Amino acid sequence: xxxxxxxxxxxxxxxxxxxxxxxxxxxxxxxxxxxxxxxxxxxxxxxxxxxxxxxxxxxxxxxxxxxxxxxxxxxxxxxxxxxxxxxxxxxxxxxxxxxxxxxxxxxxxxxxxxxxxxxxxxxxxxxxxxxxxxxx
Amino acid sequence: xxxxxxxxxxxxxxxxxxxxxxxxxxxxxxxxxxxxxxxxxxxxxxxxxxxxxxxxxxxxxxxxxxxxxxxxxxxxxxxxxxxxxxxxxxxxxxxxxxxxxxxxxxxxxxxxxxxxxxxxxxxxxxxxxxxxxxxx
DNA sequence: TTCAAAATTTATAATGATTATAAATACATT
DNA sequence: AATGTATTTATAATCATTATAAATTTTGAA
Ligand SMILES: [Mn+2]
Ligand SMILES: [Mn+2]
Ligand SMILES: [Zn+2]
Ligand SMILES: [Zn+2]
Numbered sequence: 001x002x003x004x005x006x007x008x009x010x011x012x013x014x015x016x017x018x019x020x021x022x023x024x025x026x027x028x029x030x031x032x033x034x035x036x037x038x039x040x041x042x043x044x045x046x047x048x049x050x051x052x053x054x055x056x057x058x059x060x061x062x063x064x065x066x067x068x069x070x071x072x073x074x075x076x077x078x079x080x081x082x083x084x085x086x087x088x089x090x091x092x093x094x095x096x097x098x099x100x101x102x103x104x105x106x107x108x109x110x111x112x113x114x115x116x117x118x119x120x121x122x123x124x125x126x127x128x129x130x131x132x133x134x135x136x
Numbered sequence: 137x138x139x140x141x142x143x144x145x146x147x148x149x150x151x152x153x154x155x156x157x158x159x160x161x162x163x164x165x166x167x168x169x170x171x172x173x174x175x176x177x178x179x180x181x182x183x184x185x186x187x188x189x190x191x192x193x194x195x196x197x198x199x200x201x202x203x204x205x206x207x208x209x210x211x212x213x214x215x216x217x218x219x220x221x222x223x224x225x226x227x228x229x230x231x232x233x234x235x236x237x238x239x240x241x242x243x244x245x246x247x248x249x250x251x252x253x254x255x256x257x258x259x260x261x262x263x264x265x266x267x268x269x270x271x272x
Numbered sequence: 273t274t275c276a277a278a279a280t281t282t283a284t285a286a287t288g289a290t291t292a293t294a295a296a297t298a299c300a301t302t
Numbered sequence: 303a304a305t306g307t308a309t310t311t312a313t314a315a316t317c318a319t320t321a322t323a324a325a326t327t328t329t330g331a332a
Contacts, residue, residue: 116240
């Protein structure tokens with residue numbers, strides 16, 4: 001029937017997450033907004049469409065998404081976590097002037113090449129900070 | 137007179153930080169404990185020797201140390217900041233089993249080589265997570 | 273369909289690291 | 303000593319996140 005929502009549902013089912021309405025809407029938001037939103041940002045954005053949604057559901061949902069590796073949690077030294085629908089490894093740059101968090105490419109084999117030997121590395125985060133071209 | 141404390145005092149003076157007793161003791165602790173301690177860890181460790189020290193002073197001092205680049209603040213996805221007296225660039229690995237945060241070498245030119253063009257990069261953090269050799 | 277167990281969501285309170293504020297104390301300079 | 307400045311302290315506030323338990327929805331027999 002509805003191709004758009006079927007795709008989102010399938011993403012959830014593939015990760016063994018039951019596709020409730022709220023989970024679908026939260027995933028839809030993340031797919032449409034690759035801006036590394038916070039839990040609160042998502043909650044506020046969805047409140048219009050889903051007036052009954054609670055903050056706890058957003059937190060719960062993001063926790064299960066993160067656990068199942070459907071999203072990647074970003075902690076770039078701020079006091080709130082941000083969530084990234086792009087799970088392929090890449091670097092993050094935070095502009096200390098405008099606050100924007102940019103993506104930048106890092107070759108996967110380069111990331112592998114710096115891994116400390118004898119450690120089993122499961123997660124790799126590269127966080128840079130400074131001033132973005134717009135603010136320079 | 138006292139070589140040990142003179143060295144620590146000079147480190148502070150070089151960074152334009154007035155060498156108060158508490159600041160000296162906090163810096164001494166950081167120099168002797170390259171374990172990426174939290175503010176609370178430092179506070180508790182110093183409480184024995186300086187019974188009157190307040191948590192606020194530890195926070196204030198770490199903030200000024202960070203601002204003057206005498207220490208580096210580490211936010212590896214935990215809810216508390218950690219502080220590193222080693223400011224030369226290097227990577228951090230957190231063992232999700234035992235919680236230890238290890239250092240690992242990263243060639244400075246390699247870090248520079250992945251910087252996004254047209255961005256002014258001021259800070260570079262590489263955080264890996266997984267299982268350390270001891271826990272494997 | 274009916275009903276009970278399981279999963280999800282909600283409302284509410286608690287947690288805990290950090291920050292804000294203002295008073296107290298220590299330090300430096302005249 | 304007196305005065306202004308810097309540091310420290312005690313205390314309360316902030317705020318993202320987590321804990322808890324009740325309410326609601328979904329599921330899968332019977
Ligand atoms: Mn990203
Ligand atoms: Mn380190
Ligand atoms: Zn910017
Ligand atoms: Zn370990």
